Amino acid sequence: MAALTFAHNILLSNPSFLRHSTKTGFTTFFSVSSPYLRRYKSTQTLVASSVLELGGVKISKQDVVRDEPTNNVPDLIFTKLGLQLHRRDNHPLGILKNAIYEYFDTNYNNQFHKFDDLCPIVTIKENFDDVLVPADHVSRSFNDTYYIDAGTVLRCHTSAHQADLLRKGYANFLVTGDVYRRDSIDSTHYPVFHQMEGVRVFNPSDWNDSGMDGTLYAANDLKACLEGLARHLFGAVEMRWVDSYFPFTNPSFELEIYFQEKWLEVLGCGVMEQEILNRGGKTDNVAWAFGLGLERLAMVLFDIPDIRLFWSTDKRFVSQFTKGQLGIKFKPFSKYPPCYKDVSFWINDSFSENNLCEIVRGIAGDLAEEVQLIDNFTNKKGMTSHCYRITYRSMERSLTDEEINELQWNVRDQVQSQLNVVMR
Ligand code: FA5
Numbered sequence: 001m002a003a004l005t006f007a008h009n010i011l012l013s014n015p016s017f018l019r020h021s022t023k024t025g026f027t028t029f030f031s032v033s034s035p036y037l038r039r040y041k042s043t044q045t046l047v048a049s050s051v052l053e054l055g056g057v058k059i060s061k062q063d064v065v066r067d068e069p070t071n072n073v074p075d076l077i078f079t080k081l082g083l084q085l086h087r088r089d090n091h092p093l094g095i096l097k098n099a100i101y102e103y104f105d106t107n108y109n110n111q112f113h114k115f116d117d118l119c120p121i122v123t124i125k126e127n128f129d130d131v132l133v134p135a136d137h138v139s140r141s142f143n144d145t146y147y148i149d150a151g152t153v154l155r156c157h158t159s160a161h162q163a164d165l166l167r168k169g170y171a172n173f174l175v176t177g178d179v180y181r182r183d184s185i186d187s188t189h190y191p192v193f194h195q196m197e198g199v200r201v202f203n204p205s206d207w208n209d210s211g212m213d214g215t216l217y218a219a220n221d222l223k224a225c226l227e228g229l230a231r232h233l234f235g236a237v238e239m240r241w242v243d244s245y246f247p248f249t250n251p252s253f254e255l256e257i258y259f260q261e262k263w264l265e266v267l268g269c270g271v272m273e274q275e276i277l278n279r280g281g282k283t284d285n286v287a288w289a290f291g292l293g294l295e296r297l298a299m300v301l302f303d304i305p306d307i308r309l310f311w312s313t314d315k316r317f318v319s320q321f322t323k324g325q326l327g328i329k330f331k332p333f334s335k336y337p338p339c340y341k342d343v344s345f346w347i348n349d350s351f352s353e354n355n356l357c358e359i360v361r362g363i364a365g366d367l368a369e370e371v372q373l374i375d376n377f378t379n380k381k382g383m384t385s386h387c388y389r390i391t392y393r394s395m396e397r398s399l400t401d402e403e404i405n406e407l408q409w410n411v412r413d414q415v416q417s418q419l420n421v422v423m424r
């Protein structure tokens with residue numbers, strides 16, 4: 001492993017280390033997959049409390065999960081709504097949120113306003129238009145976002161609150177909340193996760209004497225701020241900056257941390273597009289913004305190997321964390337054996353991996369550890385076959401062959417009936 005180093009060291013001493021992202025278009029902001037307008041629901045019914053209070057708004061299940069073609073929210077997602085892991089002081093996400101608050105309070109003299117209870121149900125204007133996401137952007141598709149109806153979604157990033165808070169006059173703020181995305185299944189992706197958004201607005205007097213223009217000044221300040229945050233949280237850890245793309249910032253960057261022998265993307269950030277500031281009446285100002293993935297940072301911080309663990313209510317997980325304690329390393333209570341099951345089928349044009357993952361999650365819930373494409377070929381007739389390996393594993397107990405076989409049969413069944421593919 002390379003020597004432990006900080007991102008700013010990398011930046012200053014070895015600029016070539018900066019990987020110029022080869023990712024094209026919008027791949028850093030949501031996964032790219034073909035827009036898909038078919039809809040299906042999990043047949044599994046999970047009972048959640050019937051009325052939730054979210055950001056002061058009372059929400060019933062019928063407000064979120066509806067049997068209408070413009071709704072693609074499964075029951076499983078509703079059961080996560082309102083749990084607000086980030087507001088629990090003894091939970092790793094709450095401990096992390098509080099540690100980040102502490103960094104901002106100390107270094108910015110309590111200037112940052114903090115929001116952690118804004119309702120996750122937002123309009124498509126807030127989620128997309130207000131942050132300049134183009135009309136044909138893949139993230140708007142049914143394949144990537146949970147729609148409640150044609151104009152309302154479960155926010156897929158905390159950036160959904162940027163413009164509104166700017167319009168309300170806030171200049172320095174942090175927004176923490178649960179966000180929702182149709183996504184792949186593996187140890188670092190989950191359809192509900194938590195982000196913290198940070199925004200800081202500068203006045204011309206801030207950069208006038210610096211010899212830099214506002215954009216460069218803000219970009220430097222942003223990187224220094226986030227590198228300082230990383231040091232505050234981790235001490236020494238190996239990191240690097242990667243150039244990136246977001247519709248709402250320019251320039252844009254992502255920060256990656258070396259974890260479990262891979263580079264793990266932990267946040268996206270950049271200098272806010274001027275248009276967003278202009279619309280908020282801040283035409284002379286420049287701002288930076290970031291959006292960090294709390295689970296990803298908490299995995300590194302507490303050595304949590306799998307993102308599903310954040311949802312565990314098992315005492316052996318929950319009891320390991322204490323309010324205010326950052327130095328704790330999670331001790332896995334046991335590693336139960338994985339079970340692999342393959343499923344192969346001929347895909348059609350509307351097939352998408354996110355839809356497959358949604359079916360697997362709907363049936364297996366958190367027993368689904370990973371869904372991985374292991375074989376992909378097109379025959380002479382132009383038909384394409386995919387083979388996926390599904391890993392089933394419980395974090396809490398050993399699974400029986402019987403229950404796994406039943407899960408797998410249900411998966412095959414629903415894949416066939418709902419995805420319109422031909423099984424092989
Ligand atoms: C965004 O969501 C941007 N809104 C971030 C941003 C804000 C950029 C402000 C610029 C200015 P992205 O899709 O890359 O970007 O997600 C941000 C972070 O969320 C990622 O770096 C990662 O840490 C986390 N994340 C993304 N998808 C998942 C997932 N499925 N499960 C867990 N964490 C995820």
Ligand code: MG
Binds near residue numbers: 028030265267
């Ligand atoms: Mg990203």
